[in-house]
Amino acid sequence: MHCDDISESDLAHLRQRYPETLAFLVDLFDARLKKEGIDAAGLADKLILELAFYGGGRDFYVPNGARLKAALKAIHIYREFNGRNTNELAFKYCFTSRRIDQIIQEQRAIHSKANLKS
Template identity: 35%
Template sequence: MSMNEDDLFGLDHTNDILGHLDDEALHQKHLWPGDLVELAEVIRAQLLREEVKDDALYLQMERVLLAMSFLCGGRNYYLPKGERIKKALRDKRIYDEFDGKNIRGLSNHYKLSEQKVYEVVREQRQLHKNRIQHNLFPNEQA
Protein backbone atom coordinates (compact mmCIF):
# COMPACT_ATOMS: atom_id res chain seq x y z
CA MET A 1 0.00 0.00 0.00
CA SER A 2 1.37 3.42 -0.89
CA MET A 3 1.48 6.36 1.48
CA ASN A 4 -1.45 7.92 -0.37
CA GLU A 5 -3.58 4.83 0.22
CA ASP A 6 -2.69 4.78 3.92
CA ASP A 7 -3.39 8.45 4.37
CA LEU A 8 -5.79 9.67 1.69
CA PHE A 9 -6.10 13.16 3.10
CA GLY A 10 -2.63 13.63 4.56
CA LEU A 11 -4.15 13.64 8.02
CA ASP A 12 -3.09 10.31 9.48
CA HIS A 13 -2.76 11.30 13.11
CA THR A 14 -4.15 8.01 14.40
CA ASN A 15 -1.04 7.21 16.41
CA ASP A 16 -1.05 10.68 18.01
CA ILE A 17 -4.70 10.30 18.97
CA LEU A 18 -4.25 6.77 20.31
CA GLY A 19 -1.21 7.89 22.25
CA HIS A 20 -3.19 10.69 23.86
CA LEU A 21 -6.09 8.39 24.69
CA ASP A 22 -3.73 5.89 26.29
CA ASP A 23 -2.19 8.66 28.43
CA GLU A 24 -5.65 9.82 29.47
CA ALA A 25 -6.78 6.29 30.29
CA LEU A 26 -3.65 5.75 32.38
CA HIS A 27 -4.24 9.04 34.18
CA GLN A 28 -7.84 8.04 34.96
CA LYS A 29 -6.71 4.64 36.25
CA HIS A 30 -4.40 6.32 38.73
CA LEU A 31 -7.27 8.39 40.13
CA TRP A 32 -9.36 5.43 41.33
CA PRO A 33 -7.76 5.04 44.78
CA GLY A 34 -8.77 8.60 45.62
CA ASP A 35 -12.25 8.05 44.21
CA LEU A 36 -12.58 4.88 46.30
CA VAL A 37 -11.59 6.76 49.45
CA GLU A 38 -14.15 9.46 48.63
CA LEU A 39 -16.95 6.93 48.06
CA ALA A 40 -15.99 5.04 51.21
CA GLU A 41 -16.15 8.26 53.25
CA VAL A 42 -19.58 9.17 51.88
CA ILE A 43 -20.93 5.70 52.68
CA ARG A 44 -19.25 5.71 56.10
CA ALA A 45 -20.72 9.12 56.97
CA GLN A 46 -24.20 7.96 56.00
CA LEU A 47 -23.88 4.76 58.03
CA LEU A 48 -22.72 6.81 61.04
CA ARG A 49 -25.79 9.06 60.66
CA GLU A 50 -27.86 5.89 60.78
CA GLU A 51 -25.97 4.91 63.95
CA VAL A 52 -24.36 1.79 62.50
CA LYS A 53 -21.47 0.97 64.81
CA ASP A 54 -17.94 -0.40 64.69
CA ASP A 55 -17.34 -3.60 62.71
CA ALA A 56 -20.85 -3.59 61.22
CA LEU A 57 -20.15 -0.15 59.75
CA TYR A 58 -17.02 -1.28 57.92
CA LEU A 59 -18.59 -4.57 56.87
CA GLN A 60 -21.59 -2.77 55.32
CA MET A 61 -19.38 -0.12 53.71
CA GLU A 62 -17.18 -2.81 52.15
CA ARG A 63 -20.19 -4.80 50.95
CA VAL A 64 -21.66 -1.74 49.24
CA LEU A 65 -18.35 -0.89 47.57
CA LEU A 66 -17.81 -4.49 46.45
CA ALA A 67 -21.34 -4.62 45.02
CA MET A 68 -20.72 -1.35 43.15
CA SER A 69 -17.41 -2.71 41.88
CA PHE A 70 -19.07 -5.90 40.68
CA LEU A 71 -21.72 -3.93 38.79
CA CYS A 72 -19.71 -0.97 37.52
CA GLY A 73 -16.05 -1.87 37.98
CA GLY A 74 -13.81 -0.85 35.11
CA ARG A 75 -16.23 1.55 33.47
CA ASN A 76 -17.48 5.08 33.89
CA TYR A 77 -21.08 5.58 34.85
CA TYR A 78 -23.33 8.55 35.46
CA LEU A 79 -25.35 9.40 38.55
CA PRO A 80 -27.69 12.38 38.34
CA LYS A 81 -27.81 15.04 41.04
CA GLY A 82 -30.53 16.53 43.18
CA GLU A 83 -34.14 16.11 42.20
CA ARG A 84 -33.42 13.77 39.29
CA ILE A 85 -31.88 11.10 41.49
CA LYS A 86 -34.55 11.58 44.17
CA LYS A 87 -37.26 11.04 41.55
CA ALA A 88 -35.47 7.98 40.14
CA LEU A 89 -35.12 6.46 43.61
CA ARG A 90 -38.79 7.23 44.37
CA ASP A 91 -39.84 5.55 41.11
CA LYS A 92 -37.73 2.48 41.95
CA ARG A 93 -39.36 2.30 45.38
CA ILE A 94 -42.85 2.59 43.87
CA TYR A 95 -42.05 -0.27 41.50
CA ASP A 96 -40.66 -2.42 44.32
CA GLU A 97 -43.75 -1.76 46.49
CA PHE A 98 -46.27 -2.30 43.69
CA ASP A 99 -48.22 -5.55 44.10
CA GLY A 100 -50.86 -5.09 41.40
CA LYS A 101 -53.58 -4.08 43.86
CA ASN A 102 -52.15 -1.13 45.77
CA ILE A 103 -52.28 1.71 43.22
CA ARG A 104 -54.50 3.87 45.44
CA GLY A 105 -52.25 3.35 48.47
CA LEU A 106 -49.13 4.20 46.48
CA SER A 107 -50.88 7.20 44.98
CA ASN A 108 -51.77 8.50 48.45
CA HIS A 109 -48.39 7.70 49.98
CA TYR A 110 -46.33 9.37 47.24
CA LYS A 111 -48.87 12.14 46.56
CA LEU A 112 -49.16 11.20 42.87
CA SER A 113 -52.19 10.56 40.70
CA GLU A 114 -53.11 6.93 40.12
CA GLN A 115 -52.36 7.49 36.43
CA LYS A 116 -48.84 8.70 37.32
CA VAL A 117 -48.25 5.62 39.51
CA TYR A 118 -49.28 3.37 36.61
CA GLU A 119 -46.89 5.31 34.35
CA VAL A 120 -44.03 4.91 36.84
CA VAL A 121 -44.68 1.17 37.17
CA ARG A 122 -44.78 0.78 33.38
CA GLU A 123 -41.49 2.70 32.93
CA GLN A 124 -39.77 0.80 35.73
CA ARG A 125 -41.00 -2.54 34.42
CA GLN A 126 -39.43 -1.69 31.04
CA LEU A 127 -36.15 -0.64 32.69
CA HIS A 128 -36.00 -3.89 34.66
CA LYS A 129 -36.90 -5.94 31.59
CA ASN A 130 -34.15 -4.22 29.57
CA ARG A 131 -31.64 -4.92 32.33
CA ILE A 132 -32.44 -8.64 32.31
CA GLN A 133 -33.31 -9.16 28.66
CA HIS A 134 -31.20 -7.07 26.31
CA ASN A 135 -32.76 -5.84 23.08
CA LEU A 136 -31.53 -7.87 20.11
CA PHE A 137 -32.63 -5.17 17.66
CA PRO A 138 -31.76 -1.83 19.32
CA ASN A 139 -32.49 0.35 16.27
CA GLU A 140 -36.09 -0.82 15.89
CA GLN A 141 -38.94 0.95 17.64
CA ALA A 142 -41.03 -1.08 20.07
Template identity: 35%
Template structure:
Protein backbone atom coordinates (compact mmCIF):
# COMPACT_ATOMS: atom_id res chain seq x y z
CA UNK A 1 0.00 0.00 0.00
CA UNK A 2 2.79 2.42 0.91
CA UNK A 3 4.55 1.58 -2.36
CA UNK A 4 1.38 2.42 -4.32
CA UNK A 5 1.02 5.68 -2.44
CA UNK A 6 4.63 6.61 -3.28
CA UNK A 7 4.07 5.83 -6.97
CA UNK A 8 0.93 7.95 -6.97
CA UNK A 9 2.73 10.82 -5.23
CA UNK A 10 5.62 10.72 -7.72
CA UNK A 11 3.22 10.67 -10.66
CA UNK A 12 1.14 13.44 -9.14
CA UNK A 13 4.29 15.49 -8.54
CA UNK A 14 5.19 15.25 -12.24
CA UNK A 15 1.64 16.07 -13.27
CA UNK A 16 1.62 19.02 -10.88
CA UNK A 17 4.66 20.49 -12.58
CA UNK A 18 2.88 20.29 -15.93
CA UNK A 19 -0.33 21.77 -14.54
CA UNK A 20 1.62 24.64 -12.96
CA UNK A 21 2.73 25.60 -16.48
CA UNK A 22 -0.89 26.62 -17.09
CA UNK A 23 -0.17 29.82 -15.17
CA UNK A 24 2.16 30.97 -17.95
CA UNK A 25 -0.25 30.35 -20.85
CA UNK A 26 -2.89 32.87 -22.03
CA UNK A 27 -6.46 31.95 -21.03
CA UNK A 28 -7.82 31.91 -24.61
CA UNK A 29 -4.99 29.65 -25.78
CA UNK A 30 -5.65 27.26 -22.90
CA UNK A 31 -9.41 27.19 -23.45
CA UNK A 32 -9.06 26.05 -27.05
CA UNK A 33 -7.14 22.94 -25.93
CA UNK A 34 -9.81 21.49 -23.61
CA UNK A 35 -12.31 18.88 -24.87
CA UNK A 36 -15.95 19.93 -24.36
CA UNK A 37 -16.57 17.66 -21.35
CA UNK A 38 -13.49 18.97 -19.54
CA UNK A 39 -14.42 22.57 -20.39
CA UNK A 40 -17.82 21.96 -18.78
CA UNK A 41 -16.14 20.45 -15.71
CA UNK A 42 -13.92 23.52 -15.46
CA UNK A 43 -16.99 25.78 -15.65
CA UNK A 44 -18.70 23.88 -12.81
CA UNK A 45 -15.59 23.86 -10.62
CA UNK A 46 -14.81 27.53 -11.31
CA UNK A 47 -18.38 28.56 -10.44
CA UNK A 48 -18.13 26.78 -7.08
CA UNK A 49 -14.70 28.26 -6.35
CA UNK A 50 -16.06 31.74 -7.12
CA UNK A 51 -19.01 31.06 -4.83
CA UNK A 52 -16.45 30.19 -2.14
CA UNK A 53 -14.88 33.64 -2.58
CA UNK A 54 -12.04 33.20 -5.06
CA UNK A 55 -11.55 35.83 -7.75
CA UNK A 56 -12.85 34.76 -11.16
CA UNK A 57 -9.46 34.43 -12.87
CA UNK A 58 -7.95 32.57 -9.91
CA UNK A 59 -11.00 30.27 -9.76
CA UNK A 60 -10.68 29.42 -13.48
CA UNK A 61 -6.96 28.68 -13.14
CA UNK A 62 -7.49 26.47 -10.11
CA UNK A 63 -10.46 24.71 -11.75
CA UNK A 64 -8.36 24.07 -14.85
CA UNK A 65 -5.63 22.45 -12.77
CA UNK A 66 -8.16 20.33 -10.88
CA UNK A 67 -9.85 19.23 -14.10
CA UNK A 68 -6.44 18.39 -15.56
CA UNK A 69 -5.65 16.18 -12.56
CA UNK A 70 -9.06 14.46 -12.76
CA UNK A 71 -8.59 13.90 -16.51
CA UNK A 72 -5.13 12.45 -15.94
CA UNK A 73 -6.18 9.94 -13.29
CA UNK A 74 -9.73 9.10 -14.45
CA UNK A 75 -9.70 10.03 -18.13
CA UNK A 76 -10.00 7.60 -21.02
CA UNK A 77 -12.30 5.15 -19.29
CA UNK A 78 -15.98 4.83 -18.64
CA UNK A 79 -16.50 6.24 -15.20
CA UNK A 80 -19.80 6.53 -13.35
CA UNK A 81 -20.06 9.77 -11.41
CA UNK A 82 -22.93 9.60 -8.92
CA UNK A 83 -25.30 12.55 -8.69
CA UNK A 84 -24.64 12.97 -5.00
CA UNK A 85 -28.31 12.69 -4.01
CA UNK A 86 -27.47 10.88 -0.76
CA UNK A 87 -24.96 13.59 0.15
CA UNK A 88 -27.48 16.34 -0.67
CA UNK A 89 -30.13 14.57 1.43
CA UNK A 90 -27.70 14.23 4.36
CA UNK A 91 -26.79 17.92 4.13
CA UNK A 92 -30.48 18.86 3.89
CA UNK A 93 -31.26 16.71 6.94
CA UNK A 94 -28.49 18.42 8.91
CA UNK A 95 -29.88 21.81 7.86
CA UNK A 96 -33.35 20.76 9.04
CA UNK A 97 -31.86 19.74 12.41
CA UNK A 98 -30.06 23.08 12.72
CA UNK A 99 -33.19 25.10 11.87
CA UNK A 100 -35.65 23.11 13.97
CA UNK A 101 -36.68 24.99 17.12
CA UNK A 102 -39.57 22.81 18.30
CA UNK A 103 -42.28 25.14 16.98
CA UNK A 104 -41.54 25.52 13.27
CA UNK A 105 -42.68 22.25 11.69
CA UNK A 106 -45.06 24.00 9.27
CA UNK A 107 -42.32 26.39 8.18
CA UNK A 108 -39.81 23.55 7.67
CA UNK A 109 -42.41 21.47 5.85
CA UNK A 110 -43.02 24.32 3.39
CA UNK A 111 -39.37 25.27 3.02
CA UNK A 112 -38.10 21.74 2.33
CA UNK A 113 -41.32 20.46 0.70
CA UNK A 114 -41.51 17.48 3.02
CA UNK A 115 -44.43 16.07 4.99
CA UNK A 116 -44.40 16.46 8.75
CA UNK A 117 -44.07 12.69 9.32
CA UNK A 118 -41.01 12.73 7.03
CA UNK A 119 -39.59 15.68 8.98
CA UNK A 120 -40.16 13.86 12.28
CA UNK A 121 -38.31 10.81 10.91
CA UNK A 122 -35.41 13.03 9.82
CA UNK A 123 -35.30 14.76 13.21
CA UNK A 124 -35.33 11.40 15.01
CA UNK A 125 -32.41 10.22 12.87
CA UNK A 126 -30.51 13.50 13.34
CA UNK A 127 -31.07 13.41 17.10
CA UNK A 128 -29.49 9.94 17.21
CA UNK A 129 -26.54 11.08 15.05
CA UNK A 130 -25.90 14.17 17.15
CA UNK A 131 -26.24 12.21 20.38
CA UNK A 132 -23.68 9.69 19.10
CA UNK A 133 -21.28 12.54 18.30
CA UNK A 134 -21.63 14.04 21.75
CA UNK A 135 -21.92 10.84 23.74
CA UNK A 136 -20.14 7.88 22.11
CA UNK A 137 -21.31 4.34 22.85
CA UNK A 138 -19.56 3.18 26.01
CA UNK A 139 -19.52 -0.43 24.85
CA UNK A 140 -18.74 0.18 21.16
CA UNK A 141 -15.05 -0.80 21.10
CA UNK A 142 -15.72 -4.04 22.98
CA UNK A 143 -18.51 -5.12 20.64
CA UNK A 144 -16.45 -4.44 17.50
CA UNK A 145 -14.37 -7.64 17.88
Protein backbone atom coordinates (compact mmCIF):
# COMPACT_ATOMS: atom_id res chain seq x y z
CA MET A 1 0.00 0.00 0.00
CA HIS A 2 1.31 3.42 -0.95
CA CYS A 3 1.04 6.28 1.55
CA ASP A 4 -1.42 8.18 -0.66
CA ASP A 5 -3.90 5.34 -0.13
CA ILE A 6 -4.06 5.90 3.64
CA SER A 7 -6.81 8.09 5.10
CA GLU A 8 -6.18 10.87 7.63
CA SER A 9 -7.83 8.81 10.41
CA ASP A 10 -5.62 5.83 9.56
CA LEU A 11 -2.58 8.12 9.67
CA ALA A 12 -3.57 9.29 13.16
CA HIS A 13 -3.99 5.67 14.28
CA LEU A 14 -0.63 4.66 12.80
CA ARG A 15 1.09 7.62 14.43
CA GLN A 16 -0.06 6.41 17.87
CA ARG A 17 1.62 3.08 17.15
CA TYR A 18 5.00 4.50 16.03
CA PRO A 19 7.99 3.60 18.11
CA GLU A 20 9.51 6.52 19.96
CA THR A 21 12.12 7.25 17.28
CA LEU A 22 9.55 7.45 14.50
CA ALA A 23 7.34 9.70 16.59
CA PHE A 24 10.36 11.94 17.10
CA LEU A 25 10.98 12.02 13.33
CA VAL A 26 7.37 12.91 12.60
CA ASP A 27 7.52 15.75 15.14
CA LEU A 28 10.84 16.89 13.67
CA PHE A 29 9.49 16.88 10.10
CA ASP A 30 6.29 18.58 11.22
CA ALA A 31 8.22 21.35 12.99
CA ARG A 32 10.43 21.94 9.95
CA LEU A 33 7.46 22.02 7.57
CA LYS A 34 5.71 24.57 9.79
CA LYS A 35 8.89 26.63 10.01
CA GLU A 36 8.94 26.68 6.20
CA GLY A 37 5.33 27.86 6.16
CA ILE A 38 3.84 24.49 5.21
CA ASP A 39 1.08 23.58 7.62
CA ALA A 40 -0.56 20.58 5.94
CA ALA A 41 -2.16 18.19 8.42
CA GLY A 42 -0.64 14.73 8.19
CA LEU A 43 2.15 15.70 5.75
CA ALA A 44 4.91 14.75 8.19
CA ASP A 45 3.22 11.37 8.67
CA LYS A 46 3.06 10.91 4.91
CA LEU A 47 6.75 11.77 4.53
CA ILE A 48 7.66 9.14 7.13
CA LEU A 49 5.38 6.62 5.41
CA GLU A 50 7.02 7.44 2.08
CA LEU A 51 10.44 6.89 3.64
CA ALA A 52 9.25 3.58 5.08
CA PHE A 53 7.70 2.53 1.77
CA TYR A 54 10.97 2.97 -0.13
CA GLY A 55 13.50 2.26 2.60
CA GLY A 56 11.62 0.32 5.27
CA GLY A 57 13.52 -2.55 6.81
CA ARG A 58 16.85 -1.38 5.42
CA ASP A 59 19.74 0.10 7.28
CA PHE A 60 20.99 3.26 5.65
CA TYR A 61 23.53 5.87 6.56
CA VAL A 62 22.72 9.56 6.74
CA PRO A 63 25.90 11.61 7.00
CA ASN A 64 26.14 14.70 9.17
CA GLY A 65 28.17 17.88 9.29
CA ALA A 66 30.50 18.58 6.37
CA ARG A 67 29.76 15.26 4.67
CA LEU A 68 26.04 15.95 4.65
CA LYS A 69 26.55 19.47 3.30
CA ALA A 70 28.85 18.15 0.55
CA ALA A 71 26.36 15.41 -0.39
CA LEU A 72 23.47 17.89 -0.53
CA LYS A 73 25.56 20.33 -2.59
CA ALA A 74 26.33 17.55 -5.07
CA ILE A 75 22.61 16.74 -5.35
CA HIS A 76 21.79 20.42 -5.96
CA ILE A 77 24.49 20.65 -8.63
CA TYR A 78 23.11 17.55 -10.35
CA ARG A 79 19.56 18.90 -10.30
CA GLU A 80 20.65 22.27 -11.69
CA PHE A 81 22.86 20.80 -14.40
CA ASN A 82 21.36 21.20 -17.87
CA GLY A 83 24.24 19.95 -20.02
CA ARG A 84 25.47 23.44 -20.88
CA ASN A 85 25.99 25.21 -17.56
CA THR A 86 29.15 23.61 -16.16
CA ASN A 87 30.97 26.94 -15.89
CA GLU A 88 28.00 28.66 -14.23
CA LEU A 89 27.76 25.88 -11.65
CA ALA A 90 31.51 26.00 -11.06
CA PHE A 91 31.27 29.72 -10.33
CA LYS A 92 28.12 29.39 -8.21
CA TYR A 93 29.45 26.55 -6.04
CA CYS A 94 33.14 27.62 -6.02
CA PHE A 95 34.42 24.50 -7.81
CA THR A 96 36.44 23.98 -10.94
CA SER A 97 34.64 22.93 -14.09
CA ARG A 98 36.45 19.62 -13.85
CA ARG A 99 35.08 19.04 -10.34
CA ILE A 100 31.54 19.86 -11.55
CA ASP A 101 31.97 17.24 -14.29
CA GLN A 102 33.12 14.71 -11.68
CA ILE A 103 30.14 15.47 -9.46
CA ILE A 104 27.73 15.09 -12.38
CA GLN A 105 29.31 11.76 -13.30
CA GLU A 106 29.11 10.53 -9.68
CA GLN A 107 25.49 11.66 -9.33
CA ARG A 108 24.48 10.07 -12.64
CA ALA A 109 25.85 6.75 -11.40
CA ILE A 110 24.01 7.10 -8.08
CA HIS A 111 20.71 8.17 -9.64
CA SER A 112 20.74 5.64 -12.46
CA LYS A 113 21.46 2.87 -9.97
CA ALA A 114 18.68 3.96 -7.65
CA ASN A 115 16.31 5.22 -10.39
CA LEU A 116 15.75 8.40 -8.40
CA LYS A 117 16.13 10.96 -11.18
CA SER A 118 12.76 11.89 -12.64
